[in-house]
Amino acid sequence: MSATPVVEADKVAKAPNGARVGAGWRKRISDFAHAHRSWTIVISMAIGAVLLYFWSAFPPFSFVQSQNTWISGFVNAGVFILLALGLNIVVGFAGLLDLGYAAFFAFGAYLYAFGASPFSHQHLPFLLLLVGGAVVAAVFGIALGAPTLRLRGDYLAIVTLGFGEIVPIVFLNAEKYTQGTNGIGGVDRPNIFGFQFPGIDQTAYYVLMAIVVAIVLILVYRLLDSRIGRAWAAIREDELAAAANGINTVTTKLAAFALGATTAGFAGVLNASKLTIVDPTQFQFQVSFVVLAMIVLGGMGNPFGVAVGAFILYNIQSVLLKQLNATFENLHVPILQDIDFVKFQFLLFGIALVLMMMFRPEGLIPSQRRRRELHAADAESSEDLALVAPDAGEVSL
């Protein structure tokens, strides 16, 4: 924060050069990653997924819980990665604060429950519903965004907050169609081209989730550099200037909103098909908040950072905190053994979120561009900002 802008510009410019003078294999990898980013994502996701799958059977993972529990947890984490990637489009790319993101998650989940459960007497194909859930979520996203996106951003925050609060209430109250608090149980497990997903062994879900996350990551990165991605950045940085340059701000923001909702729809369908039960408590404000904390922690605007942030935070929430409880209780550590870390989790998230916003708003794995924007107040002069051109790799000083 205290570094002078010129030094920062230097750093940015040198980073890619530094990589190029490295060892031969490193150069080749980085060249490949620059030239074929989509393939890089596919390959690294594949390697990461396989590694994680087998490693979870060995120490240190095996000390904590069984491999199947880990895999199941990773699938749940995948749901949150999808949610975080989707919310990142809205908050990170377009700079709109959506506080009711869980509502779109709910639409995906309930669509799947309506389409494939004994309750509705329907058993439609999984892939159809996966797309359907995304479409329904997007339609609601547009329906909600259309009246509010014309207004200034703050209103969006409050309307989405209200929307996120109302949607679970509607699902709760419409008992005739949703079975209220009991939720819709016994939802079908996925069946893809004749392959029926088993209930206990979570490997199939894991593979499916890895594929979906990889696809969404590729799409999100491509969006980021596309015409619309640049339009989002322009709106985020200065809406008036963007409009003056011929960007239709309303449709562009609406697109961000709809695409964000789409991803939540995917996540909803996948989550419903894994848990095989859908009930209103799964979509409360806490979900929206945790996803927001994930993208803030990971690095708003940087899909990779956001995905990593979501994965880590989910595992902290579902494994680490419980583990801390058990450990301190077993070891009889004074004071610490009496603290229920699971009960404190949301307090910890809130504190983490606020501290991040105050001291490192760009997140732990920032996107270069976002970092410069968020520290624009420190830099003050626009001249300094001009030095740091958007495509840092191309700058030669």
Add this chain to the structure above:
Amino acid sequence: MIPAIAVGMVIAYFFILTFVLGLNPQTADHAPQIAIQQVANALSIGAIYALIALGYTMVYGIIELINFAHGDVFMMGAFLAVLFAGVGAGSIPGLLHLSGPVENPILLIIYMAATLAVVMPLTGILNLTIERVFYRPFRGGSRLAPLITAVGVSFILQNVALVLFGSGDRNAPQIFPLSWRIDLLGASVPVLNIVILIIALALMFVLQTFVRRTRLGRAMRATALDQQASKLMGVDVNQTIALTFAIGGALAGAAGTVWGYNFGFVRQDLGFNAGLKSFTSAVLGGIGNITGAVLGGFVIGFIENFAASLGLTRWAEFSVFVALTLVLVFRPAGILGQQVGERA
């Protein structure tokens, strides 16, 4: 002009309600009496929303920030009232240990005044501290960062309350005897409803006078109009903003106190819903507009009460949200506000 609108609104709501209740054979016989009781209910809950909405609207008017934590300051106020007057909450014991109605009017007034005198400064300080610690560092920077921080602060307050007081309903002392009722055109109306309305209106009157007539009030209006220019004119902008937060917090504390009298319970997630509805009130009335926030609060009270009167209590929140969306679609500036959309 404004009082006339308000009275007109109340009368209009009374006739609408009487008409609707008259359609239902079960309530047709006593439709006007039930309507009067419901109007009194709506006015007291509306007054609570209006008190909270004032904090939202003043803060938004002066620094254009939605203080998401404001609803939770209200919740904290409600808990503080319980801690001061009641038997306590969670593991924290109460101070005065009152648990039931206080029948002696003089003692009752002393207790109520003392509770307000303790709670209001405390919530004022709480809100002021929030501003100083969490919002001031962002001043002049990006807009998204303080907004996200505000959500985080709201979440922190809610969970602090969860840790301190536990989840679920905590008893708030209903020190005002609910058996005190007066006869109003054949309907028996709780005196408490009227007292809440009077407390709220009195506070609003004091606020209005303060903002319109005093030097500090003028500084507040100037800062809301143009921070740079007010600074040049010698206004201490930081102090003025802090004052705005303190006043908003104090009003939320008053709202929390009377909430406990009216409903007899307090819960850690109270602030979320009440905050949402109060913000809706502020938007409805025209954000940044003090009179508008009050009118908006009463309108939200009516809407919610109307849904409840029709036996649709569970849909009350839904109807408030629909109202918010409709206002934003058709009149984003609110009932009394200026064109907000263009001020961006």
